Amino acid sequence: MGESRNAAPGIRTDGFGCGHSDAVYIDTNRILDSCRDKDCFENVRVYLSDIGQEMIDHASSVRAKCAEVVDTCISVSPMNFNRGFYQINVRIFVRMEFETCVGGKAQCVDGLAVVEKSVILFGGEGHVRIFRSKAQNGPCCDGYNADRICDDNLPQAVFEVADPVVLSARIVEKCSCQIVPSSCGCGCCCCTCTGDIPENVMHCLGGTVCVSDDVEHLLLVALGFFSVIRMERPAQFLVSATEYCVPEKECVFAEDDDPCAAFRRMAFPVEQFCPPSAAVSPHRRDDDRERGHLCSDGARRS
Secondary structure: OOOOOOOOOOOOOOOOOOOOOOEEEEEEEEEEEEEEEEEEEEEEEEEEEHHHHHHHOOOOOEEEEEEEEEEEEEEEEEEEOOOEEEEEEEEEEOOOOEEEEEOOEEEEEEEEEEEEEEEEEEEEOOOEEEEEOOOOOOOOOOOOOOHHEEOOOOOOOEEEOOOEEEEEEEEEEEEEHHHHOOOOOOOOOOOOOOOOOOHHHHHHHHHOOOOOOOOOOEEEEEEEEEEEEEEEEEEEEEEEEEEOOOOOOOOOOOOOHHHHHHOOOOOOOOHHHHOOOOOOOHHHHHHHHHHOOEOOEOOOOO
């Protein structure tokens, strides 16, 4: 019978020595390819609720207050003529808040914008299927269960995005939308192509999305996105690790009786009053900080 143990070199078996460094095996995801992007989407239609659409139809002006990404839909498909590369399609759902002027009064309106982007990244090739045990699995096999399949030879796409920048917001009449290109690829922004919007995203509007063809005006925005996309696959590595040690720092509770004493123990936020200059190297700033100098425009103060 073959040896079933596969200990890494340096693995300790005698106690829990604090701070001792060992080589251990870990199972994690390996980044095979990644890219960063700066996208600008123009003439994106904002979908509104029935009440919000009525406000836009009677509004004289509109101003965007904030925007946030509430959900994404990511799909990965292999390239037929380029082995190892995959196309990643990302649909981004953005909840937006606007301030409109209706009858001389300011009114707040919530809207939902949907944009899509596609990239091609290297994801490698996988030839195995990975199965993992679950707590409900007993000692006997209970037949085929599709939920036990963890990896079906497709890499995992990870999408990181900051909240979008609203570059512009304007109200256009429905009759003029023929000259406005559509952001959803359906030929005209007047169409009611809400797409496959998840139910949880619909709830962000606080009502049903208005898809009536009797609307008089459309709300269009321009959005800017900063994002990073990466492709990952499971991998095993041998790394150097240090055993966890009980921390020496004790927990400190706030003293409600003397708030000024707690304030005096806080460090002075030097960085807030001395922004780093591009002409000063990081090593120079570290040296000045250790000597207690405050800098202004890169000049040292003795």
